[in-house]
Every structure is written in structure tokens, then in C-alpha cells.
Amino acid sequence: MKKIWLGLFCLTLFLLVGCAPNKMNMEDCKCEDQPEAKTKIEEKTQECNVVEVKEIDKDNENFIPYSQLRESGWYEVEFILNQDDLSAAWPAWINSCTTLIHQKPWKKACSAANSLGSASSEEIQNYLKTHFTLYKSWKDDGADTGLITGYYQPILKGSRTPSKKYSTPIYKTPVDLITVDLSELYPEMKFKRLRGKVEGNKLLPYFSREEISSNENLLKGNELFWVDNAVEAFFLEIQGSGIIELEDGSKIPIGYADQNGHPYRSMGRALINAGELTKDTASMQSIKAWANKNKKKLKAFLDKNPSFVFFRELESGLAGPIGAQGVPIIAERSIAIDRKYIPMGAPVLLATTFPNSTNTLNRLVIAQDTGGAIRGPIRADYYWGSGPEAGAKAGAMKQQGNIWVLLPKEFKLNKKKEQ
Numbered sequence: 136m137k138k139i140w141l142g143l144f145c146l147t148l149f150l151l152v153g154c155a156p157n158k159m160n161m162e163d164c165k166c167e168d169q170p171e172a173k174t175k176i177e178e179k180t181q182e183c184n185v186v187e188v189k190e191i192d193k194d195n196e197n198f199i200p201y202s203q204l205r206e207s208g209w210y211e212v213e214f215i216l217n218q219d220d221l222s223a224a225w226p227a228w229i230n231s232c233t234t235l236i237h238q239k240p241w242k243k244a245c246s247a248a249n250s251l252g253s254a255s256s257e258e259i260q261n262y263l264k265t266h267f268t269l270y271k272s273w274k275d276d277g278a279d280t281g282l283i284t285g286y287y288q289p290i291l292k293g294s295r296t297p298s299k300k301y302s303t304p305i306y307k308t309p310v311d312l313i314t315v316d317l318s319e320l321y322p323e324m325k326f327k328r329l330r331g332k333v334e335g336n337k338l339l340p341y342f343s344r345e346e347i348s349s350n351e352n353l354l355k356g357n358e359l360f361w362v363d364n365a366v367e368a369f370f371l372e373i374q375g376s377g378i379i380e381l382e383d384g385s386k387i388p389i390g391y392a393d394q395n396g397h398p399y400r401s402m403g404r405a406l407i408n409a410g411e412l413t414k415d416t417a418s419m420q421s422i423k424a425w426a427n428k429n430k431k432k433l434k435a436f437l438d439k440n441p442s443f444v445f446f447r448e449l450e451s452g453l454a455g456p457i458g459a460q461g462v463p464i465i466a467e468r469s470i471a472i473d474r475k476y477i478p479m480g481a482p483v484l485l486a487t488t489f490p491n492s493t494n495t496l497n498r499l500v501i502a503q504d505t506g507g508a509i510r511g512p513i514r515a516d517y518y519w520g521s522g523p524e525a526g527a528k529a530g531a532m533k534q535q536g537n538i539w540v541l542l543p544k545e546f547k548l549n550k551k552k553e554q
Contacts, residue, residue, distance in 0.1 A: 198475075199549045200475055200476075200549070201475075201476060201477065201478065201540075201548055201549070202476075202549070203272055203273050203274065203275070203476050203512035203513075204270035204271070204272055204273075204476075204477075204512075204540055204542075204548065205270060205271055205273055206268060206269070206270055207269045207270060207271040207539060208269070209264060209269055211269070211271065211539070212269065212484045212486075212539050214486075214497065215484045215485075215486060215497040215498065215499065216260050216263075216484075216499075218497060219256070219497060219498050219499055220256060221256040221259040221260060221499050222253075222254060222255060222256055222259060223467075223468060224259075224465075224468045224482075224498065224499040224500060224501065225253070225254055225259060226454075226465060226468075227464070227465040227468040227469055227500070227501040227503065228248060228482060228501055229248060229249070230454075230462040230463060230465070230501075230503070231245075231460060231462060231480040231481075231482075231501050231503060232244075232245035232248055232249065232480075233462060234460060234461060234462060234480065235480045236249075239545070240542075240543050240545045240546040240547070241480070241543055241545075241546075242545075243266065243543065243545055244266040244267065244543040244545075247262065247265075247266055248262065259499075263482070263541060266543060266544060267482070267541040267542060267543055267544065268541070268542055268543075268544055268546075269484075269539055269540075269541060270539065270540045270541075270542060270548070271537070271538070271539050271540075272476065272477070272512045272513050272537075272538040272539070272540060273512065273513070274511070274512055274513060278513070279513065279537055280513060280535045280536065280537055281511060281512070281513025281514050281515075281535070281536065281538070282513075282514055282533070282534075282535065282536075283485070283487040283514075283515050283516075283517060283532065283534045283535065283536040284508075284515075284516050284517070284529075284532050284533055284534075285490065285516065285517045285518075285519050285528055285529035285530070285531075285532030286373070286374050286375070286471065286506070286516045286517070286518055286519070286529050287374060287518070287519045287520060287521065287522075287525035287526045287528070287529040288374060288376050288377055288378060288455075288456050288520065288521035288522070288525070289367060289370060289371055289374055289377045289378070289521075289522075289526060290377065290378045290380055290386070290521065290522055290523075291362045291363075291364065291367050291368065291371060291377055291378070291379055291380065292362060292363045292364075292379075292380055292382075293305070293360040293361060293362040293363065293379040293380065293381060294360065294361050294362075294381060294382065295360060295361075295381070296361065297358075297361045298361070300363055301360075301361035301362060301363050302361060302363075303361060303362050303363070303364065303365045303368045304351075304354070304358040304359075304360070304361050305358070305359050305360045305361070305362060305368060305371070305379070305389065305446055306347075306354050306357045306358060306359065306445050306446070307357050307358075307359045307392060307445055307446060307447060308357075308392045308393040308445040308447070309354055309357050309445070311332050311333070312330060312331075312332065312341055312393060312395070312445075313330065313331055313332060313333055313338065314328055314329070314330050314393070315328060315329040315330070315331075315338075316328055317329060328396075329396065330393075330394065330395060330396025331396060340396065340397070341395040341396050341397070342354075342395060342443070343395070343397050343438075343441040343443070344395075344397070344437065344438050344440055344441050344442065344443045345438035345441065347395075347443055348434065348437065348438060357445075359389065359446055359447075359448060360379045360387075360389070362379065365433070365437070366422075366423055366426045366427075366433070366437075369402070369437055369440075370419060370423075371444075371446075372442075372443070372444035373506075373507075373508075374529075375390070375391040375444070375456070375504070375506065376388070376389065376390040376391060376449075376456035376457070377389055377456075378521065386451075387448060387449075387451070388448075388449040388450075388451065388453060388456065389446045389447065389448055389449060390446060390447055390449050390456055390457045391444060391445075391446065391447075391457075391459075392444075392445045392446050392447035393444075393445045394442060394443065394444050394445065394507070395441075395442065395443040395444075395445075397441035397442045397443065398441065398442060398507075399440060399442040399507035399508055400439055400440040400441060400442065401440070401508070402422060402436055402437060402439055402440055403417040403418075403422055404417075405436055405439035405440075406422065406425065406436060409436075411425060411429070411432075411436075412425060418530050418531055418533070419526070419529070419530030419531075420527070420530050420531070442507060455469075455521075458471070458503040458504035458505075459471070459474075459479065459503070459504045459505040460479050460480050460502075460503045460504070462503060464503050464504055464518050465501075465518070466518060466519060466520030466521070466525065467498070467500075467517070467518070467519060467520065468498070468499075468500050468501060468518075469500060469501055469503045469504060469518040470483060470485065470500045470501070470502055470503070470504065470515045470516060470517050470518060471502075471503075471504035471505050471506045471509050471515065471516035471518070472502040472504075472505065472509060472514070472515055472516075473505070473509050473510050473511055473512070473514055474505055476511065476512040477502050477512075477538075477540050478502070478540075478542065478546075479502060479503070479505075480501065480502060480503065481501070481502045481540055481541060481542060482499060482500075482501055482502075482540075482541040483499075483500050483501065483502050483515070483538055483539065483540055483541070484497075484498075484499055484500075484538070484539040484541070485497070485498055485499075485500050485515065485517070485536060485537075485538060486536055486537040486538075486539075487517075487534045487535065487536030487537075488534045488535075488536075489528075489532075489534075490528050490529075490531035490532040490533075490534065491531050496517075496534075500515075500517070502515075502540075504516070504518070512538075513536075513537070513538050515536070515538060517529075517532065519532075
């Protein structure tokens with residue numbers, strides 16, 4: 136992958152104000168007559184089919200990261216701290232500290248964790264109360280509950296060479312995919328990246344899923360593996376990591392490498408809107424069952440999601456898939472979050488329920504990953520682990536929950552300005 140820093144002011148301007156034609160020439164970048172566009176960036180990018188700038192806040196220039204966190208008292212989470220086996224989350228926290236310890240606000244807390252070594256639940260509880268301040272995550276409307284879903288690491292049957300059996304490619308990052316990190320010019324756009332391809336002096340949207348699936352020559356030469364099931368390959372992209380099991384029995388872990396820049400769109404939502412599934416029955420399992428019965432319709436619904444994920448081969452023997460923090464994630468102790476609202480690597484106290492159940496799932500987890508569908512201050516994806524059993528739990532999980540975030544006492548949290 137090539138990575139460039141944006142040198143054309145006009146390109147940045149069109150991103151900020153939402154003027155985004157399919158092919159942008161210098162003379163196309165005229166947004167002075169669209170003052171209302173600043174509050175409609177996401178809408179405009181969809182209308183113009185531009186490479187997505189993900190979910191920019193309607194008042195983005197004033198958006199303050201982590202601004203939905205409000206300080207809370209430890210008494211609010213005693214029910215989690217006293218019931219959970221906190222030591223089960225400790226390895227995940229130590230993993231996070233391998234990167235966080237290099238950041239000044241986290242250094243003291245991580246140094247203390249490393250000194251503590253293996254710890255009991257009582258020792259961990261004392262450690263957390265000593266080194267952290269507790270915050271609860273809230274929505275703008277005053278709600279303190281949000282959607283908690285699940286994800287897992289699927290195992291796919293595959294091959295390094297194509298055949299009639301193994302005909303669906305898993306791609307690595309193409310060399311012509313360009314990533315523009317907007318924060319280099321605009322710190323307030325810290326979480327925004329633009330992806331596309333360069334043709335002449337133009338930066339164009341990268342190929343969509345429909346374009347890629349309709350023309351096997353577009354990404355020819357970028358195949359990592361071929362697998363035997365297009366639907367499983369699709370869900371591999373949603374999960375972000377997986378294992379390819381070859382016919383000789385060897386298992387190769389692969390992980391997220393990059394994405395084509397187009398917005399994620401739910402296939403399940405498309406099926407519901409088309410009357411193929413109902414809202415109450417839609418799940419990963421029901422989508423797979425529908426796909427097996429509707430092979431002629433399948434491609435059209437897969438293509439409803441223009442987002443396309445590229446993968447990389449990982450080292451064997453890792454403790455788990457590599458999350459967005461760059462460390463292995465751990466089953467039932469790692470979650471994916473929206474990094475605009477929760478700092479990457481932070482300990483989180485999660486109060487929710489098991490899939491399709493009212494049985495409580497109250498645990499200390501670590502925010503170590505992100506996801507295209509994980510957006511908002513009270514939104515988490517709970518990592519269930521690897522294989523079919525974990526997949527069944529992940530696919531069925533669509534619960535409500537509360538989130539408390541633990542930040543080191545040295546962490547300076549900017550307060551949201553009153554409107």
C-alpha cells in the first residue's frame with residue numbers, strides 16, 4: 136500500500152464541505168455556494184459516490200474526542216467488580232500496556248500493572264481504583280444504554296491456488312490503494328482517512344465491492360488465498376480476521392490489512408428492506424441460511440455493501456487475532472469500540488446480557504479493536520473467540536448494555552462545551 140499526505144488544498148476542501156463529484160478536477164472543487172453542506176458531509180459523500188469519510192460529526196470542527204464520558208462513582212460498578220473474575224481480563228490489559236506504556240498519560244498505570252505481575256481479582260480491583268478514574272458513557276439524548284453485538288474469528292476452508300472448489304479470492308492490499316491521513320493537516324480530523332486511487336492528477340474512489348466482484352481482472356495478482364464459500368468470505372470481512380485451513384491440515388491466520396474506503400452497508404438491512412428477512416429474525420445464521428437457498432439473488436445482495444476489506448497473512452502461534460490496537464485480542468475479554476468516544480486500549484466495564492438471553496454478562500474487558508459498523512458512544516462488539524461455537528454466539532448477539540470507561544488519573548479529558 137502506498138501512503139501519501141494530502142498536498143492539494145482543494146482536495147481537503149472538498150472533504151470538509153461535502154463537494155464530492157465522482158471525478159474531481161480542480162475546477163470541480165467549488166463549494167462556496169453550499170454553506171449547508173458542512174452539516175451533511177456523510178449524506179453528500181453517499182450521494183456523490185465518493186470514497187467515504189466515515190461518519191463525521193455534524194459539527195465536526197467542534198467535536199471533542201471522548202466528550203460523551205461523564206465521571207462516575209465506583210459504587211455504580213461494584214456489581215461487576217465483585218462478581219467478575221477480573222484476573223481473566225488481566226492478560227488482555229497487559230497486552231494493551233505493551234503499546235500504551237509509551238504514552239505519557241498511561242505510563243504510570245501500565246508500569247504499575249507490569250510490576251504487579253499475575254494478580255488476583257482483589258488485587259486488580261484495588262489497582263484499578265488506585266490508578267484510574269471511572270467514567271460512564273452517555274448519548275446526547277441522555278440515554279445510557281446502547282447496542283452490544285458480537286464477533287468472532289471464522290475458520291474457512293481454502294487453498295493458495297484457485298480451483299473449481301476454491302474459487303472465491305481473499306485479497307491482500309492492492310498497491311494502487313492510496314490512504315490519505317487528514318490529521319496531518321487538520322488535527323480536528325484525527326479519525327478521518329480518505330482512500331482512493333490516483334489516475335493522472337485525480338484522486339478517484341477505489342473500486343467498490345460490485346466492481347471487484349464483477350471483474351476478476353481488477354485485482355488480479357493480489358490474491359492471498361482462495362476459499363470455497365463466497366458467503367463465508369463476506370462474513371470474514373465483517374469479522375476482520377480469520378483462519379484459512381488448507382487441505383494438508385495447516386491453519387494460516389489472516390488479519391485486517393486495509394479497506395477500499397467505501398461505507399459499510401448491512402446486507403441484513405438490505406434483505407429486511409427487500410422483504411427477504413424480517414427484523415426479528417435477521418442474524419448471521421439466518422443470512423447464511425437465506426444465501427444457501429437463494430444463490431441466484433446472492434451477488435446482488437452482497438453488492439449492497441460497497442465496502443471491501445483486504446487481508447494480510449499473520450504469524451502462526453499468536454495468542455489471538457491482531458486488533459486495531461496492534462496487539463492480540465483475547466476471547467471474551469476484548470471488545471471493538473468507536474475510537475472517537477473511547478480511547479484505544481482502555482479498560483471498560485461492560486454490563487449486558489448473553490445472546491438471546493436475560494442472563495447477565497457483566498465483565499471487565501479491554502477496548503482493543505474497531506469495526507466499520509461500530510459507531511457511537513455506547514456501542515461495542517464483544518469478541519467471542521474462534522470457530523463455530525464462538526460464531527453461533529456472535530451471530531446471535533444483539534443486546535442492550537451499559538459502558539463505563541476507566542482512564543488513568545493522569546489522563547486529561549477535555550470537557551464538552553455547553554451549547
